[in-house]
Amino acid sequence: xxxxxxxxxxxxxxxxxxxxxLDVLSELLGKCLEGSDEEGYMLIGEKVGNDDIAFLICGxxxxxxxxxxxxxxxxxxxxxxxxxxRRLVSRMEESVLKxxxxxxxxxxxxxxxxxxxxxxxxxxxxxxxxxRIPSFYREGDDLVTFYKAIIKNDPSGGKGKNDKL
Ligand SMILES: CC(C)(COP(=O)(O)OP(=O)(O)OC[C@H]1O[C@@H](n2cnc3c(N)ncnc32)[C@H](O)[C@@H]1OP(=O)(O)O)[C@@H](O)C(=O)NCCC(=O)NCCS
Numbered sequence: 001x002x003x004x005x006x007x008x009x010x011x012x013x014x015x016x017x018x019x020x021x022l023d024v025l026s027e028l029l030g031k032c033l034e035g036s037d038e039e040g041y042m043l044i045g046e047k048v049g050n051d052d053i054a055f056l057i058c059g060x061x062x063x064x065x066x067x068x069x070x071x072x073x074x075x076x077x078x079x080x081x082x083x084x085x086r087r088l089v090s091r092m093e094e095s096v097l098k099x100x101x102x103x104x105x106x107x108x109x110x111x112x113x114x115x116x117x118x119x120x121x122x123x124x125x126x127x128x129x130x131x132r133i134p135s136f137y138r139e140g141d142d143l144v145t146f147y148k149a150i151i152k153n154d155p156s157g158g159k160g161k162n163d164k165l
Contacts, residue, residue, distance in 0.1 A: 003045075004029045006052045010076045016118070025072060028057060041071070044091050046084055053079045056088040058096075058105075067104040068096050089125055093150050102151040111142030122146045 001009075007029055011017055017025070032043040039059060046054040054075040061067040070092065075084045096103045107127060109118050119129075127146035136143030 002033075003052060004033050007045075007055050007074070010053070010055075011072075011074045013077055014074060016074075016115075028071070032057060042092070042095065044088055044095070046075075046088060048079070054084045054088060056092055058092050061106065064104075066100045066102060067106060068092075070105055070107045085121060086125060097150060097152045100152075102149065105148045105150065107146045109144050109146065110137060111144045112140075119144065119146075 004026070008022060008026055011025055012022060028041065029043075031039075032041050041057055041059040044056045044058075045052055055072070056070065056074075057072040058068055058070045061069050070089070073085060073088055075088075093103075093105070096105070105127070107122055109115060109122070111119075111132060123129075123146075125148070127148040129144055130147045131143075131145035133143040135141065
Protein backbone atom coordinates (compact mmCIF):
# COMPACT_ATOMS: atom_id res chain seq x y z
CA UNK A 1 0.00 0.00 0.00
CA UNK A 2 1.49 3.36 -0.93
CA UNK A 3 1.83 6.07 1.67
CA UNK A 4 -0.94 8.26 0.20
CA UNK A 5 -3.45 5.38 0.44
CA UNK A 6 -2.23 4.51 3.93
CA UNK A 7 -2.61 8.11 5.19
CA UNK A 8 -6.07 8.34 3.61
CA UNK A 9 -7.07 5.08 5.29
CA UNK A 10 -5.89 6.42 8.65
CA UNK A 11 -7.86 9.65 8.12
CA UNK A 12 -10.99 7.69 7.12
CA UNK A 13 -10.65 5.39 10.14
CA UNK A 14 -10.78 8.35 12.56
CA UNK A 15 -14.35 9.08 11.31
CA UNK A 16 -13.55 12.78 11.80
CA UNK A 17 -13.79 13.69 8.09
CA UNK A 18 -16.51 13.50 5.44
CA UNK A 19 -15.95 12.29 1.86
CA UNK A 20 -15.55 15.82 0.48
CA UNK A 21 -12.83 16.53 3.05
CA LEU A 22 -11.12 13.21 2.25
CA ASP A 23 -11.12 14.14 -1.47
CA VAL A 24 -9.34 17.40 -0.65
CA LEU A 25 -6.87 15.51 1.55
CA SER A 26 -6.23 12.96 -1.19
CA GLU A 27 -5.31 15.69 -3.66
CA LEU A 28 -3.07 17.44 -1.16
CA LEU A 29 -1.30 14.20 -0.13
CA GLY A 30 -0.71 13.43 -3.80
CA LYS A 31 0.98 16.80 -4.29
CA CYS A 32 3.10 16.46 -1.12
CA LEU A 33 4.22 12.89 -1.76
CA GLU A 34 4.88 13.21 -5.49
CA GLY A 35 6.91 16.35 -4.91
CA SER A 36 4.67 18.24 -7.36
CA ASP A 37 3.71 20.76 -4.71
CA GLU A 38 4.63 24.30 -5.65
CA GLU A 39 2.76 25.94 -2.80
CA GLY A 40 5.29 24.89 -0.14
CA TYR A 41 3.23 22.41 1.87
CA MET A 42 5.16 20.41 4.46
CA LEU A 43 4.25 16.85 5.37
CA ILE A 44 5.49 15.40 8.67
CA GLY A 45 4.91 11.72 9.36
CA GLU A 46 5.18 9.40 12.36
CA LYS A 47 5.88 5.69 12.12
CA VAL A 48 5.98 2.72 14.45
CA GLY A 49 8.47 0.32 12.93
CA ASN A 50 7.61 0.38 9.23
CA ASP A 51 3.99 1.35 9.83
CA ASP A 52 2.76 4.88 9.09
CA ILE A 53 0.54 5.85 12.00
CA ALA A 54 0.11 9.63 11.91
CA PHE A 55 0.80 12.73 9.83
CA LEU A 56 0.56 16.51 9.81
CA ILE A 57 0.37 18.86 6.83
CA CYS A 58 1.21 22.53 7.23
CA GLY A 59 2.48 25.43 5.17
CA UNK A 60 3.47 29.05 5.16
CA UNK A 61 0.41 31.29 4.96
CA UNK A 62 0.53 33.38 1.77
CA UNK A 63 0.89 37.15 2.17
CA UNK A 64 2.19 36.90 5.76
CA UNK A 65 5.68 37.43 7.15
CA UNK A 66 5.83 34.62 9.71
CA UNK A 67 2.46 32.87 9.87
CA UNK A 68 1.92 29.19 9.15
CA UNK A 69 -1.25 27.17 8.78
CA UNK A 70 -1.63 23.74 10.29
CA UNK A 71 -3.99 22.21 7.72
CA UNK A 72 -4.27 18.56 8.73
CA UNK A 73 -3.30 16.49 11.73
CA UNK A 74 -4.33 12.86 11.95
CA UNK A 75 -3.33 10.11 14.37
CA UNK A 76 -4.47 6.53 13.83
CA UNK A 77 -7.24 5.73 16.39
CA UNK A 78 -5.27 2.97 18.10
CA UNK A 79 -2.36 5.40 18.71
CA UNK A 80 -4.41 8.39 19.92
CA UNK A 81 -3.94 9.70 23.45
CA UNK A 82 -0.27 8.64 23.54
CA UNK A 83 1.38 11.99 22.83
CA UNK A 84 1.83 11.50 19.08
CA UNK A 85 -0.31 14.50 18.08
CA ARG A 86 1.67 16.63 20.52
CA ARG A 87 4.93 15.34 19.00
CA LEU A 88 3.78 16.15 15.44
CA VAL A 89 2.93 19.75 16.40
CA SER A 90 6.22 20.08 18.23
CA ARG A 91 8.09 18.83 15.13
CA MET A 92 6.19 21.40 13.05
CA GLU A 93 7.18 24.14 15.52
CA GLU A 94 10.85 23.08 15.41
CA SER A 95 10.83 23.10 11.66
CA VAL A 96 9.16 26.52 11.44
CA LEU A 97 11.64 27.99 13.96
CA LYS A 98 14.51 26.83 11.73
CA UNK A 99 13.17 29.29 9.13
CA UNK A 100 12.00 32.12 11.40
CA UNK A 101 12.86 33.58 14.83
CA UNK A 102 9.18 33.69 15.71
CA UNK A 103 5.97 32.54 14.15
CA UNK A 104 2.22 32.36 14.45
CA UNK A 105 0.52 29.04 13.89
CA UNK A 106 -3.12 29.12 12.84
CA UNK A 107 -5.53 26.21 12.92
CA UNK A 108 -9.12 26.13 11.78
CA UNK A 109 -11.49 23.54 13.12
CA UNK A 110 -15.15 22.84 13.71
CA UNK A 111 -17.21 24.12 16.63
CA UNK A 112 -19.37 20.98 16.65
CA UNK A 113 -19.90 19.22 19.94
CA UNK A 114 -18.25 16.06 18.62
CA UNK A 115 -15.11 18.10 17.85
CA UNK A 116 -14.67 18.99 21.56
CA UNK A 117 -11.69 16.61 21.80
CA UNK A 118 -9.94 18.35 18.92
CA UNK A 119 -10.47 21.74 20.58
CA UNK A 120 -9.24 20.31 23.91
CA UNK A 121 -6.15 19.04 22.09
CA UNK A 122 -5.29 22.48 20.67
CA UNK A 123 -5.95 24.12 24.04
CA UNK A 124 -3.67 21.58 25.75
CA UNK A 125 -0.89 22.47 23.30
CA UNK A 126 -1.07 26.20 24.12
CA UNK A 127 -3.31 27.29 21.24
CA UNK A 128 -6.03 29.81 22.03
CA UNK A 129 -9.37 30.34 20.33
CA UNK A 130 -9.22 33.70 18.57
CA UNK A 131 -12.20 33.69 16.24
CA ARG A 132 -15.46 32.02 15.41
CA ILE A 133 -17.84 32.30 12.45
CA PRO A 134 -21.26 30.88 13.29
CA SER A 135 -22.70 28.23 10.93
CA PHE A 136 -19.65 28.50 8.62
CA TYR A 137 -19.49 24.87 7.48
CA ARG A 138 -23.23 24.23 7.71
CA GLU A 139 -26.14 25.23 9.95
CA GLY A 140 -24.96 25.01 13.56
CA ASP A 141 -21.37 24.08 12.59
CA ASP A 142 -19.09 27.03 13.38
CA LEU A 143 -15.61 27.68 12.07
CA VAL A 144 -13.32 28.04 15.11
CA THR A 145 -9.89 29.57 14.63
CA PHE A 146 -7.07 28.81 17.06
CA TYR A 147 -3.70 30.53 17.18
CA LYS A 148 -0.38 29.97 18.89
CA ALA A 149 2.62 32.32 18.87
CA ILE A 150 6.02 30.63 19.12
CA ILE A 151 9.51 32.04 19.49
CA LYS A 152 12.97 30.61 19.06
CA ASN A 153 14.66 29.49 22.30
CA ASP A 154 11.44 29.92 24.28
CA PRO A 155 12.42 29.22 27.92
CA SER A 156 9.06 27.45 28.41
CA GLY A 157 10.08 25.02 25.65
CA GLY A 158 6.98 25.94 23.66
CA LYS A 159 4.63 25.08 26.48
CA GLY A 160 3.80 28.74 27.14
CA LYS A 161 0.23 29.90 26.83
CA ASN A 162 -0.87 32.73 24.58
CA ASP A 163 -1.93 35.05 27.32
CA LYS A 164 -1.59 38.01 24.97
CA LEU A 165 -4.98 37.26 23.44
C1 LIG B 1 -6.82 15.40 17.55
C2 LIG B 1 -5.65 14.39 17.46
C3 LIG B 1 -4.72 14.82 16.33
C4 LIG B 1 -4.89 14.42 18.80
O1 LIG B 1 -3.76 13.55 18.72
P1 LIG B 1 -3.36 12.57 19.94
O2 LIG B 1 -2.11 11.89 19.57
O3 LIG B 1 -4.53 11.74 20.27
O4 LIG B 1 -3.13 13.64 21.10
P2 LIG B 1 -2.01 13.58 22.24
O5 LIG B 1 -2.02 12.22 22.85
O6 LIG B 1 -0.72 14.08 21.70
O7 LIG B 1 -2.61 14.62 23.30
C5 LIG B 1 -2.02 15.85 23.60
C6 LIG B 1 -2.88 16.60 24.58
O8 LIG B 1 -4.16 16.88 24.01
C7 LIG B 1 -5.20 16.63 24.98
N1 LIG B 1 -6.17 15.69 24.40
C8 LIG B 1 -5.95 14.80 23.41
N2 LIG B 1 -7.07 14.10 23.15
C9 LIG B 1 -8.00 14.57 24.03
C10 LIG B 1 -9.36 14.25 24.28
N3 LIG B 1 -9.98 13.28 23.59
N4 LIG B 1 -10.02 14.92 25.24
C11 LIG B 1 -9.40 15.89 25.97
N5 LIG B 1 -8.11 16.23 25.78
C12 LIG B 1 -7.43 15.59 24.82
C13 LIG B 1 -4.60 16.02 26.19
O9 LIG B 1 -4.73 16.97 27.23
C14 LIG B 1 -3.14 15.80 25.86
O10 LIG B 1 -2.41 16.41 26.87
P3 LIG B 1 -1.45 15.53 27.80
O11 LIG B 1 -0.27 15.23 26.90
O12 LIG B 1 -1.13 16.47 28.87
O13 LIG B 1 -2.22 14.31 28.19
C15 LIG B 1 -6.17 12.95 17.24
O14 LIG B 1 -7.08 12.63 18.25
C16 LIG B 1 -6.82 12.71 15.90
O15 LIG B 1 -6.15 12.32 14.94
N6 LIG B 1 -8.15 12.89 15.79
C17 LIG B 1 -8.87 12.58 14.55
C18 LIG B 1 -8.48 13.51 13.42
C19 LIG B 1 -8.78 14.96 13.75
O16 LIG B 1 -9.86 15.27 14.24
N7 LIG B 1 -7.82 15.85 13.45
C20 LIG B 1 -7.96 17.26 13.75
C21 LIG B 1 -8.90 17.93 12.83
S1 LIG B 1 -9.15 19.62 13.33
